[in-house]
Amino acid sequence: MHKLKQVITQLSESDFASIGDSFKKTKADNYSLLFQSYRKGSPGDAEIMKQLVISSNSFYVLKSRLYDKIQEHLSLDVFTTRENLIKQLLQVPDVCFNMPRETAIAFLNKLEKELLKFELHNDLLVVYSALKKMHLYSEKHFHYSQLFNKHTALALSLEKAEEILGNFNRILGHYSFSKSQQDLDTLYFLKNEVDNLYALNQSRQIEIIKYFIELQMIIFCGENKVTELSATEIIQSTRKIFSELPQTSPQKKWEVVLDYLSFEYFLSIVDYKAALSFYEKINDGLPTLLLYNNICITSKFLASKIKFCEETARYEDLQEHPKTIELFYDPDDSHAKVVIATYNAMLYYKQKNFKEAVNCLNNIINNFSFKDFFHEGINVKLTLAYIYLTQKEFDLVELTLKSISRKIKSEQIEKYYHVLHLIKIFESEMNNNAKTMSKNKDLFVLFIANNNKNNEVLPHLIPELKKKILS
Numbered sequence: 001m002h003k004l005k006q007v008i009t010q011l012s013e014s015d016f017a018s019i020g021d022s023f024k025k026t027k028a029d030n031y032s033l034l035f036q037s038y039r040k041g042s043p044g045d046a047e048i049m050k051q052l053v054i055s056s057n058s059f060y061v062l063k064s065r066l067y068d069k070i071q072e073h074l075s076l077d078v079f080t081t082r083e084n085l086i087k088q089l090l091q092v093p094d095v096c097f098n099m100p101r102e103t104a105i106a107f108l109n110k111l112e113k114e115l116l117k118f119e120l121h122n123d124l125l126v127v128y129s130a131l132k133k134m135h136l137y138s139e140k141h142f143h144y145s146q147l148f149n150k151h152t153a154l155a156l157s158l159e160k161a162e163e164i165l166g167n168f169n170r171i172l173g174h175y176s177f178s179k180s181q182q183d184l185d186t187l188y189f190l191k192n193e194v195d196n197l198y199a200l201n202q203s204r205q206i207e208i209i210k211y212f213i214e215l216q217m218i219i220f221c222g223e224n225k226v227t228e229l230s231a232t233e234i235i236q237s238t239r240k241i242f243s244e245l246p247q248t249s250p251q252k253k254w255e256v257v258l259d260y261l262s263f264e265y266f267l268s269i270v271d272y273k274a275a276l277s278f279y280e281k282i283n284d285g286l287p288t289l290l291l292y293n294n295i296c297i298t299s300k301f302l303a304s305k306i307k308f309c310e311e312t313a314r315y316e317d318l319q320e321h322p323k324t325i326e327l328f329y330d331p332d333d334s335h336a337k338v339v340i341a342t343y344n345a346m347l348y349y350k351q352k353n354f355k356e357a358v359n360c361l362n363n364i365i366n367n368f369s370f371k372d373f374f375h376e377g378i379n380v381k382l383t384l385a386y387i388y389l390t391q392k393e394f395d396l397v398e399l400t401l402k403s404i405s406r407k408i409k410s411e412q413i414e415k416y417y418h419v420l421h422l423i424k425i426f427e428s429e430m431n432n433n434a435k436t437m438s439k440n441k442d443l444f445v446l447f448i449a450n451n452n453k454n455n456e457v458l459p460h461l462i463p464e465l466k467k468k469i470l471s
Contacts, residue, residue: 003102004067008038010100019073031066071110092130105134118246121155157201161209164193166294173335177373204241205251211238215261222453231265257296272312290329290336299336302343303460310463318350357387378457394430418450444469
């Protein structure tokens with residue numbers, strides 16, 4: 001604590017007066033006596049201990065706490081928000097070259113503590129870089145060099161983990177449209193990449209990314225063996241991490257993604273009561289939800305919303321006019337654009353604006369190539385065929401269905417043979433034959449039984465088809 005005297009003697013008059021006044025207001029007499037004595041340069045430590053009637057150990061603790069309080073004053077507004085921390089960071093060059101060395105180090109040490117508390121690893125690099133230079137001729141130079149290297153590695157690891165997460169979500173969008181084994185293998189590869197990164201740097205931020213990937217593999221790919229934890233355990237663990245993060249942590253904003261994944265999980269296990277609270281929260285924030293596309297494939301919420309509202313009779317939520325909905329999204333995100341167009345088509349359909357519903361779906365078919373995304377092509381075309389069917393546009397129904405069935409049969413795509421059952425039902429509906437109703441029910445049961453995660457089609461239409469065919 002030999003630096004304490006230097007720091008106190010080097011304080012500006014305004015800082016000295018302000019700190020002294022705070023001790024008087026709080027009646028911190030011991031701090032005040034030590035503070036004033038060190039400023040004056042007398043009496044010595046032995047005399048001060050006599051006046052305070054304390055032991056040498058207690059005196060050391062007193063000096064340590066006084067040093068902390070001076071640090072707090074030197075960066076007083078650091079306690080408030082991240083924005084104020086950034087202001088402090090911008091002052092680092094001026095502090096280093098315009099203040100006495102001991103005062104500058106006290107300022108930097110306090111700033112270091114606050115940045116560590118907020119887990120701002122990139123910003124800590126500025127502080128450790130400055131502390132390295134401040135201790136160039138000190139034995140602490142190596143210590144701060146090590147800290148600088150450690151946080152550089154951590155910052156790079158976090159950036160790499162976020163990059164992997166972004167690529168994972170981009171490929172997951174492809175997989176959602178293709179259901180191809182190649183895309184699924186790539187998802188597993190990216191998952192393993194994050195696992196390896198987390199093994200090297202077990203930070204909470206990378207752990208969140210790891211959990212987000214695992215949850216999406218379970219919920220959207222049906223890959224329950226990606227981790228030893230259950231989806232519920234992953235959700236609980238991730239929620240705990242978020243509760244421990246400081247409010248100013250950049251990852252704190254990601255909690256909305258956990259709410260969304262919780263909704264999708266409870267919807268997938270048909271726990272509508274548990275899904276409801278998350279649905280309401282997510283639906284309220286729908287305008288900006290799709291901007292999280294680098295963190296999670298949030299655009300899938302639109303299809304899930306239709307399914308959930310149909311299953312829980314929340315029909316009023318499907319009465320919003322598509323042209324009045326404000327949705328912010330990445331214009332280069334093809335997955336989001338197709339899902340939004342399908343969502344709008346379904347809203348128009350629910351509101352009996354069949355012409356606009358058909359236009360939305362035809363625009364998708366005309367403007368988006370489904371060459372490598374046969375799965376999503378089935379979704380869009382079957383939705384279009386169903387709307388044509390309700391309008392008794394039988395020629396268009398037949399034309400649309402033929403393009404699907406021809407490809408499934410000619411290429412023997414076995415995982416879509418269940419779609420042929422649904423096509424037979426639609427064809428039967430065109431004939432309006434009452435005798436086939438029982439057979440249609442059997443075909444639909446077969447369709448549902450084989451319509452699982454790796455080949456699931458029409459999630460947004462299933463509730464309505466169930467009511468129409470099985471009732």
